[in-house]
Amino acid sequence: MSELASPPVPAVAAAAAAPSAGGRGQRTTSGREVSARRRQPWAVHAVLILGVVAMVFPFVWQLLTSFKNFAGATAIPVQWIPQPWDFSNFGKVFEAMPFGQMFVNSLLLTVARTAGQVVLCTMAGYAFARMHFPGRNVIFLLFLSVLMVPGQLFLLPQYEIMQSLGWLDTLKAIIVPGLFSAFGTFLMRQFFMSMPNELEEAARLDGANQWQVFWRVMLPLAKPGIIALTVFTVLWSWNDMLWPLIVTSDQAKMPLSVGLTQLVGLHMTNYPVLMAGSLLATIPMVVVFMFLQRQFIQGIAFSGSKG
Amino acid sequence: MSQASIQASLDSPLSPAASGTADGALRSARRGGGAAHRAPLKAGSASPNGRKGAKAPGQSAWWALLFVGPTGIGLAIFYLWPALRTFYLSFTHTGAFGGSSWVGLENYQKLLSNPALGQALANTAIYTLISLLGIPLAMVVAALLNTKGLKGRGIYRTLYFLPVVTMPAAVAIVWRMIYNGDYGVLNQFLGLFGAHGTSWLTNPNTALVAIAVVGIWAGLGQNVVIFLAGLQGVPAEMLEAAELDGAGPVRRFIHMVIPMISPSVFFVSVMSIIGSLQVFDLVFVMMGQNNPAMPSVKTVVYLFYEAGFINHDQGTAAAIAFVLLILILVMTVLQFAMQKKWVHYE
Known part of the structure; x- marks a missing residue:
């Protein structure tokens, strides 16, 4: 029961905070396994492939179908290469709904939630890890209780709040509850707990106040934790569906996730158009992932492990 | 633990320790209360980081207010208060014109005698059980990826991870097409082997399984990454010693590797169960309106959504939310109770 007391993740942050120079090279040496050392384990490759x-076929199929016409998409036997290539499906997505606006909405809500959580959770997490104030344990306990409860428990009253504020069908309604996160605070607290505090004390002796210590000394060191929180929040915000579904009914205010549910309603089985829409909604995150793979994989695993 | 272990394996051979402690964090987080309550007391003595700040406590309190205040207020308004309010709502009935009245336990009584809840609980349980099959699958993939000297590990990992970054709504739409009974590619593929598929998502016997398969597909990469991180902390010397003693790869994996990564396995199963009990997006988008198989896939969260935001029956919805909370708590407590039998922390 006392794991929270001693910083639970000393090795984590110690290792994570150190600039990871060794990178890829070492992974092969530490990767070891079950199967004996042959030149290349072809059987393993075969199973993995x-x-x-x-894993990849659905994406390929999505891409190919988005360039087919309706007859091509429903052909029996299956049509692999689109015949003819039909580029009108993407245009039809934009005709069916304000897809460009939805894209902007998704982008705005993702940026706003992420920026908010990074700033707020980092501050709160730091305070729980390093400051002493009356009621800290009780308040932290309340934070943890939010973490343990399924999200559906909040939805009805959250909706009432948005209704009474007159915020329904606004981007504010989608964004604001997502600015605050018990999970993010917990994640950052664990991270700060695991950092050595000699630097802080040195800064204090030099006359820095709490804010300066936090901003100039601790924040730069907390980068791996912040990256993890960012990745987690970006993914969750971009993909989030239930809450935006509840608070929006005007298409111009919907994010892409909800937009896709509308597209399904409009084009029930017009799969080429549906594939074009879902492809457009997916591509931005896939591109970001391709560029920031390392951060994504580490961040997901790291933040997931604290959930 | 996984970043822990990934990082550790990149920078230092610390990962076994890291995974153990981080899962400890999860353990205490889930247990919540006691751990958090006692934490700072022990922090003062046991941890080098818990020393009292240099500043006077009075001034520190103002800084703390500044740092914790915004999040604290936000969580209180948008999370803590709503949870209490939902509890209250579960004892009320909302009239057609928005007024609500206290009805005591009536919502719960009606709910428990409503066959729809039993059906939703059964559906959710089946979905959860099927999706647990994703755990051994992820273990196998991770073990294969961890093969010594394997080339292209990074590319494999990326491709297996791809569905994790994909929007569930988009995933659902693509699989709807694949599962289509008339011209879906799955049935055409099965046709090559002379098998006859069905209309997977409108057939009440197959719809739930079909959705659960997509759930496994979508979450596999995440679990693989976590297991891979755990596996990289298993010391090679031990496995080599066992190999010299004549233990084959499968035996070594079952008797040595799995116990050593059991904290990761435990973590993944706790998170999988919590996630599966709350499944909604996939069901909502894959089934669509007017699907004849709907009753056999309605999950607890779907029932909640339907009651609260389609039928505007807040009392019932709130009661469903509490049933879900209890379900999750019971499952999590059970898992923590059972973990002593099979999870080995260093």
């Missing part, structure tokens, strides 16, 4: 086909 079979798995990759299952």
Whole structure:
């Protein structure tokens, strides 16, 4: 029961905070396994490639179908290469709904939630890890209780709040509850707990106040934790569906996730158009992932592990 | 633990310790209360970081207010108060014109005698059980990826991870097409082997399984990454010693590797169950309105959404939310109770 007391993740942040110079090279040396050392384990490759086909096929199929016409998409036997190539599906997505605006909405809500959480959770997490104030334990306990409760428990009253504020069908309604996160605070607290505090004390002796210590000394050191929080919040915000679904009914205020549910309603089985829409909604995050793979994989795993 | 272990494996051989402690964090977080309450007392003595600040406590309190205040107020308004309010709502009935009245336990009584809840609980349980199959699958993939000297590990990992960054709504739409009974590519593929598919998502016997398969597909990469991180903390010397003693790869994996990564396995199963019990997005988008198979896939959260935001029956919805809370708590407590039998922390 006392894991929270001693910083639970000393090795984590110690290792994470150190600039990871060693990178890829070392992974192979520490990667070791079950199967003996042959030149290349072809059987393993075969199984993995079979798995990759299952993982990637839906994306390939989505891409190909988005360039087919309706007849091509419903052809029996299956049509692999679009015949003819039909580029009108993407245009139809924009005709069916304000897709560009939805894209902007998704972008805005993702940026706003992420910026808010990074600033607020980092500050609160730092305070719980390093400051002493009356009621700290009780307040932290309340934060943890939010973490443990399923999100559906908040939805009805959150909706009432938005209704009474007159915020329904605004981007504010989607964004604001997502600015605050018990999970993010907990994540950052664990991170700060695991950092050595000699630097802070040195800064204090030099006359820095709490804010300066936090801003100039601790924040730069907390970068790995902040990256993890950012990745987690970006993914969650971009993909989030239930809450935006509840508070928006005007298409111009919807994010892409809810927009897609509308597209399904409009084009029930017009799969080429549906694939074009879902492809457009997916691509931005996939592109970001391709560029920031390392951060994504580490961040997801790291933040997931504290959930 | 995974970043822990990934990072550790990149920078230093610390990962076994890291995974153990981070899962400890999860453990205490889930247990909440006691741990948090006692934490700072022990922090003062046991941890080098818990020393009292240099500043006087009075001044520190004002800084703390500044740092914790914004999040504290936000959480209080948008999370803590709503949870209490939902509890209150579960004892009320909302009239057609918005007025609400106290009805005591009536919502719960009606709910428990409503076969729809039993059906939703059964559906959710089946979905959860099926999605647990994703755990051994992820373990196998992670073990294969961890093969010594394997080339292209990074590319494999990226491709397996791809669905994790994909919007569930988009995933659902793509799979709807694949599962289509008339011209879906799955049935055409099965046709190659002379098998006849069905209309997977409108057939009450297959719809839930079909959705759960997509759930496994979508979450596999995340679990693989976590297991891979755990596996990289298993010392090679031990496995090599076992190999010299004549233990084959499968035996080594089952008797040595799995116990050593059991904290990761425990973590993944706790999170999978919590996630599966709350499944909504996939069900909502894959099924669509007027799907004849809907009753056999309605999950607890779907029932909640329907009651609260389609039928505007807040009392019932609130009661469903509390049933869900209890379900999650019971499952989590059970898992923590059972973990002593099979999870090995260093």
